Amino acid sequence: MNTPLPSAFTMFRRAVVLKCPLCGSRRTFIRRWLGRHERCRTCGIEWHREQGFELGPIALNSVFTFLTLGLGMIFAFVATAPDFPVRELTIGFMVAAVALPLLFYPFTNTLWLAFDLQSHKPGEAELARAAGAVA
Numbered sequence: 579m580n581t582p583l584p585s586a587f588t589m590f591r592r593a594v595v596l597k598c599p600l601c602g603s604r605r606t607f608i609r610r611w612l613g614r615h616e617r618c619r620t621c622g623i624e625w626h627r628e629q630g631f632e633l634g635p636i637a638l639n640s641v642f643t644f645l646t647l648g649l650g651m652i653f654a655f656v657a658t659a660p661d662f663p664v665r666e667l668t669i670g671f672m673v674a675a676v677a678l679p680l681l682f683y684p685f686t687n688t689l690w691l692a693f694d695l696q697s698h699k700p701g702e703a704e705l706a707r708a709a710g711a712v713a
């Protein structure tokens with residue numbers, strides 16, 4: 579494959595809408611919401627590109643979750659001051675702490691693949707293997 583890789587902006591734009599960062603297809607490695615195919619079903623790029631690859635999306639998911647919870651807490655405390663509805667806020671943030679990682683899950687997978695493809699560009703051999711896997 580002699581075509582150049584998409585730009586970083588293109589890859590991240592595709593990843594944000596759950597498309598394959600490499601080929602832009604919706605038939606990617608995302609399987610339902612919480613599942614994953616081994617490779618993109620269109621271009622064949624393998625999702626698990628190296629040992630420990632899954633730690634990247636987990637870290638990204640944690641950052642997004644804590645950032646969202648932190649901003650939500652600041653907003654909720656400022657909006658309800660000085661009479662904080664402690665029980666309601668606690669229950670709300672407990673539910674959010676479980677729901678947000680599930681919500682972010684597929685996005686962190688595509689975003690991490692985009693980041694990894696930018697920082698660790700696929701070689702000719704990997705692209706040939708990918709093309710062979712979907713041929």
Ligand SMILES: [Zn+2]
Pocket residue numbers: 598599600601602603606618619620621622623
């Ligand atoms: Zn693809």
